[in-house]
Amino acid sequence: MSFADSGTETRNDLRAMTDGRLGGSFRDPSGYLYRSGGTLYRQVDESYRENYDALFATGLYDELTAAGLLVPHAEKPLDRAHSAGAYRILEPRPIDFVSYPYEWCFGQLRDAALVTIEIQRRALARGMSLKDASAFNIQFHEGRPVLIDTLSFECYREGEPWIAYRQFCQHFLAPLLLASRVDVRLIRLFERYLDGIPLDLASRLLPRRTWCRFGPLLHVHLHARSLARFAQTPIRQSRLARPVSRTGHRGLIASLDGAIRRLSVSLGTTEWGDYERTHGYAEPDRAAKRALVAEYLEQVRPETVWDLGANTGEYSRLAAERGARVLAIDGDPAAVERSYQHVRSAGERGILPLWIDLTNPSPALGWGHDERRSLADRGPADLVLALALLHHLAIGNNVPLDAVAHYLSTLGRDLIVEFAPKADPQVQRLLASRADIFASYTPEGFERAFGERYEIRASVDVGSSGRRLFLMSRR
Amino acid sequence: MFRSGPDEIGRSWAIVARLTFAFLLASALAPASVYGYIDPLSGSAILQALAAGVLAGLFMLRSYWQRVKDVFRRFWHRDAE
Secondary structure (H helix, E strand, O other): OOOOOOOOOOOOOOOOOOOOEOHHHOOOOOEEEEEEOOEEEEEEEHHHHHHHHHHHHOOHHHHHHHOOOEOOEEEEOHHHOOOOOEEEEEEEOOOOOOOOHHHOOHHHHHHHHHHHHHHHHHHHHOOEEEOOOOHHHEEEEOOEEEEOOHHHEEEOOOEOOOOOHHHHHHHHHHHHHHHHHOOHHHHHHHHOOOOOOOHHHHHHHOOHHHHHOHHHHHHHHHHHHHHHHOOOOOOOOOOOOOOEOHHHHHHHHHHHHHHHHOOOOOOOOOOOOOHHHHOOOOHHHHHHHHHHHHHHHHHHOOOEEEEEOOOOOHHHHHHHHOOOEEEEEEOOHHHHHHHHHHHHHHOOOOEEEEEOOOOOOOOOEOHHHOOEOOOHHHOOEEEEEEOOOHHHHHOOOOOOHHHHHHHHHHHEEEEEEEEOOOOOHHHHHHHHOOOOOOOOOOHHHHHHHHHOOEEEEEEEEOOOOOOEEEEEEEO | OOOOOHHHHHHHHHHHHHHHHHHHHHHHOOOOOOOOOOOOOHHHHHHHHHHHHHHHHHHHHHHHHHHHHHHHHHHHHHHHO
């Protein structure tokens, strides 16, 4: 069983273990991912032959790929095998960017859960079952969640319990319940607990009233107790003499589905939730800024853009409309949620909103720091957008301007960056509650700091706001 | 607000039923002492076996209820035409 199979090809440079195997997939005995000559392959081992053949014989592969629920692949000649014992070599269709559940907003995790349930429902109907229900096995491709691990399926055996039930509850139901019933920021617990939120922890954190709801009661509270009660009891045959019928299995899936569909979060008014209405620009200046950003984008024509501090993604969309694949990164979960809901309702394919705090970006995690990659390691992008961001890092978070310049230069080749002087009302708001210790935060200080790392290609004042927009390229 | 209509009575019964179910399952699952080497899957499998009957029942009820609703919906639509 692997909960770790998150690597399918990214167009970015993937770090590989020394022999070409990728760090995220070593736990699965059925096969693994490796890179050879710049292409990502998945080796299916002989031990998985029966299940792999059944995936096709039952028609499940065709059904799931046609419905966009499973990443399709091409079979390649066996002489490309990475090691002995290979049964098939697959080349999966590339995924633009590998993101992790602790970088998703509530809606993304909920959609990933519902897709997993839908796949299990269809698999059962065709006599197969998911042996893994890891959130890391779901990736967002062109705006929609899709299963990337072709080796997650096994033949269903009448009467057996769902082996991935606990994993599903830890990876999906527990964090979604905590987000919905306690606080949306608890999704971040995932970053500590890479195999999902332990059910006893979730059970402790959830409010008492959740004991009165059937779904949370059974799947989290009683589940946690059962795991503790039978922790050192091997499954004796007698205990399971009363097996889980197929209808019981379908009932379990339906119950999980219902429990998740009932969950929602209110966006409320967080710090940024309604920024679009309260940001620092008068309407003509805003139009001028949009026109300038568009003009710079036309000059650079980037394929990949990382929009840092994207808020609800207004400028990400300018880039996506020009054919770029965009990460819309923001530290406010409500802004990311709005951005994602817009992606879903408008069917946008080019934008992936992610909830990442730039002052503490996703680190390298897991075994040997090699299972989950840091944000920077999944780059660099062609272009970084840093609009209305600098003053939050430099003044709101005390990061020196040259340190900001250095970090941004590691994330992308070109940069569109906005500088707001101290007189700007938004900067004044930040300064209102702190002593002004930012002597070098001046237009000259900014150009000096960024000039060391970047060549400034263009700079234009944004209307009458006093702000200035720069286009730069890394030296 | 203080009157109990049929809905409220139904709701309280549903809560009582859930809590009874919770109590019965919880007493079946009273934790034993915990050691360092754990079998992570037994508890999950046993819970499924215990709950499978209820889940299967609910699932059947729901699909029958759906069928009844479909019949009425068809009837209603024919009426409206």
